Amino acid sequence: MSDVARTGPPPGEGETPPTGEGRVGGRDPIASAEPLAEADLTLATAPEPSGERPASGRWRGLVRAVVALTLFLVLAALVWEGFKFLAGDPWRYPEIGFVHHPPFRILQATDRQLPHLWDIASALAQPVQRNQQETLGGFLVGAALYTWQEALIGFAVGAVIGLVLASLFVHSRLLERAFVPYVIASQTIPIVALAPIIVVGFGRGLIAVVIIATYLTFFPVTIAAMRGLSSSDPRALELMRSYAASKWQVYRKVRLPASVPYVFTALKVAATGSIVGAIIGEGPGGVPAGLGRAIDNFNQQYISGPEKLWATILVSALLGIAFYLIVQAAEALILRRRRTARPG
Amino acid sequence: MTTSQGPTEPQPPVSAAVRLAGVEKSFPVRDGTTTVALSGIDLDVAPREFVSLIGPSGCGKSTLLRIVGDLIQPSGGTVQVNGKPAHQARLDRDYGMVFQAPVLFDWRTVEANVRLPLEVMRFSRAERDRRVREMLDLVELGGFLSHYPHQLSGGMQQRVAIARALAFQPALLLMDEPFGALDEMTRERLNAEVLRIWAQTRTTVIFVTHSIPEAVFLSTRVVVMSARPGRITNVVDIDLPQPRTEQTRETERYFELVTEVRESLRGRITSSAARARAEGAIG
Secondary structure (H helix, E strand, O other): OOOHHHHOOOOOOOOOHHHOOOOOOOOOOOHHHOHHHOOHHHHHHOOOOOOEOOOHHHHHHHHHHHHHHHHHHHHHHHHHHHHHHHHOOOEEEHHHOEEEOOOOOOHHHOOOOOOOHHHHHHHHHOEOOOOOOOEHHHHHHHHHHHHHHHHHHHHHHHHHHHHHHHHHHHHOHHHHHHHHHHHHHHOOOOHHHHHHHHHHHHOOOHHHHHHHHHHHHHHHHHHHHHHHHOOOOHHHHHHHHHOOOOHHHHHHHHHHHHHHHHHHHHHHHHHHHHHHHHHHHHHHHOOOOOHHHHHHHHHHOOOOOHHHHHHHHHHHHHHHHHHHHHHHHHHHHHOOOOOOEOOO | OOOOOOOOOOOOHHHOOEEEEEEEEEEEOOOOOEEEEEEEEEEEEOOOOEEEEEOOOOOOHHHHHHHHOOOOOOOEEEEEEOOEEHHHHHHOOOEEEEOOOOOOOOOOOHHHHHHHHHHHOOOOHHHHHHHHHHHHHHOOOHHHOOOOHHHOOHHHHHHHHHHHHHOOOOOEEEEEOOOOOOOHHHHHHHHHHHHHHHHHHOOEEEEEEOOHHHHHHHOOEEEEEEOOOEEEEEEEEOOOOOOOOHHHHHOHHHHHHHHHHHHHHOOOOOHHHHHHHHHHHHO
16 A cells, blocks of 8 residues: 555645645545545555655755765865874975874875875876876876776666566566576676686677676666566556556556666666776776776886876776766656655 | 436346356465455446445455456356456456556656556557547546646546546446545545546446445445445445536435435345335335
């Protein structure tokens, strides 16, 4: 009964003027004997526990996410520099007349381990290697775009595979029982162990990387789509049955649209997952560019220039966040008209 | 059995819109026993009749409606709809269904919601558009085509559900407490509207309710049921003149019939006594 509230408006909502249907507090004395006796009346008007969001709330949610992210980044920067202020290397900035000797000294807060944020930022403006024109920032943006391209293909392929698998599983208990355990087991294999096998199997290059990105994408989509495809109001399914609708029609017109909010929740997870997959895959995958390769390179130069690796990590994180926000914006756009209970 | 004011007289059983004979339904319970939800249900509904099923919670009235609509299978007995088994009737799209909740699809506009059964049944585009408009005009929501369900009130949503159920002109309209979640004012307004639609479309209606005034006001016959096991204890012919209006609710006969249904529900009137009283009143 709880999903009655999903299709109906909140009980408090007034009647709109065009029909002139009013609301009254009291009940017809004749009517009061029977209707109130039925307990499911109150259940029918109880609000959905997971809550409803009006369409405009999704945009507001997006703005709120950006504000929250900014706040988080500011806070993280304060913690980072605060740690260095308390226990890092001495701060020597004679040009602005500031010298500070932190009271404590902890290895993890030294400039080697945890460079100042402004050192990382200024590293972005310096050349990647000596004698090269390209700045680190420009190089990393190029690498990020390359990685995003791999991730995007993996994301798309993974989403389609996830949706197809989920569609098969919700229509066949046999398939579900036979394969869902392996789908789950597949995610227990560490991707770093699997990556070399995929590279051997498919050769070095873009395809291997895309497969690894796909591997991290399809799983959340499969699980969420299975839930979403089974989330339809049972009475909606009865309604379709009364129309003598075919299985395909039920799928196309009821189950699939009902699963969209669920699928989007998974796509947001998959967006960041596909980027992690692409970055991990680039090492063994042997592609010429990308953030994964940059991480490999700057790892070897860590002792001489830790800022480069940190800058790469920063750009990788920003790429993940950007992809996440793009999916969230797409969700807000596509579901803008809907007012529906959101999963999770 | 006389429905003196119905559009047609429920006469020959061959032409019955719905014919239930010895319908039983029992559900297995966890401990291995069974619960008898319905027992020995015999009921004929004539074409264009408006029959209400009324009874306490758990009397199986909704179960009975679902059996008629071939949404669940009876454990025993036969269900004939327009002379066919219920299953065939469903495949022939003889049923329009309206539930207590509107069950509208929140990703479809009002227009697209009403269009859904027409899409499923592969009506031509032109025919779809024509019928959607016609049906929304019928429920007086012609100005709300491109609204989304959440923009409508509960009563308006239920009218969309009615328009959707009637869009493909089913022979039989099955309504399961359609106004149970609405306030009394809206309910009375929609009752009048349902009667107008019934008169215009000339469909047969089976209407499940737990509101006595609603059952009396709407129906040509009220079937009173009791619980554990669910069975029919009385059938009250509603001889209020048609068309019924708000004034009907204030007539003495209306109150008499409300009382009669109420006392039937309390088990004070057996079937035969009611029949005698009803006949006495008519005579």
